[in-house]
Amino acid sequence: MDTITLRNDLSVYRKILFNEFEEHTCFYCGKELDHGDIHVDHFIPWSFIKDDNLWNLVLSCPKCNLKKSDRLTPDLFVDNLIERNHMIIEKSAELISPSYQEKKLRLIYYWAKCNGYHDIWTPERKVHTLEKVQ
Numbered sequence: 001m002d003t004i005t006l007r008n009d010l011s012v013y014r015k016i017l018f019n020e021f022e023e024h025t026c027f028y029c030g031k032e033l034d035h036g037d038i039h040v041d042h043f044i045p046w047s048f049i050k051d052d053n054l055w056n057l058v059l060s061c062p063k064c065n066l067k068k069s070d071r072l073t074p075d076l077f078v079d080n081l082i083e084r085n086h087m088i089i090e091k092s093a094e095l096i097s098p099s100y101q102e103k104k105l106r107l108i109y110y111w112a113k114c115n116g117y118h119d120i121w122t123p124e125r126k127v128h129t130l131e132k133v134q
């Protein structure tokens with residue numbers, strides 16, 4: 001499959017997201033990430049958009065990444081991504097192209113839905129704060 005060879009190494013993005021912009025929690029379930037096992041997920045499935053840029057990448061725990069697979073999430077997560085991208089742009093404008101603003105992101109999400117991505121995966125959100133054992 002040619003699509004496999006076209007995928008970029010995402011580890012550079014994992015580093016950027018982890019070091020500067022995220023709360024070190026899974027974008028989907030909210031659980032704290034395990035440093036040794038952090039996945040970079042394409043929010044809009046790569047199979048649809050073939051885009052490896054930061055606006056579309058989030059840090060995820062392995063469980064959510066594997067469960068989500070090639071699916072979309074509910075609208076709420078589009079809002080969260082838009083907010084997350086705003087934060088990135090405010091800190092380091094060069095990391096996300098100015099063309100990927102709210103309107104375009106919502107349109108891409110909508111196009112994906114119109115193009116067969118009907119199966120919406122809803123993450124199980126963490127409802128209570130984890131007790132930290134010191």
Ligand SMILES: [Zn+2]
Binds near residue numbers: 027028030031063065
């Ligand atoms: Zn998760």
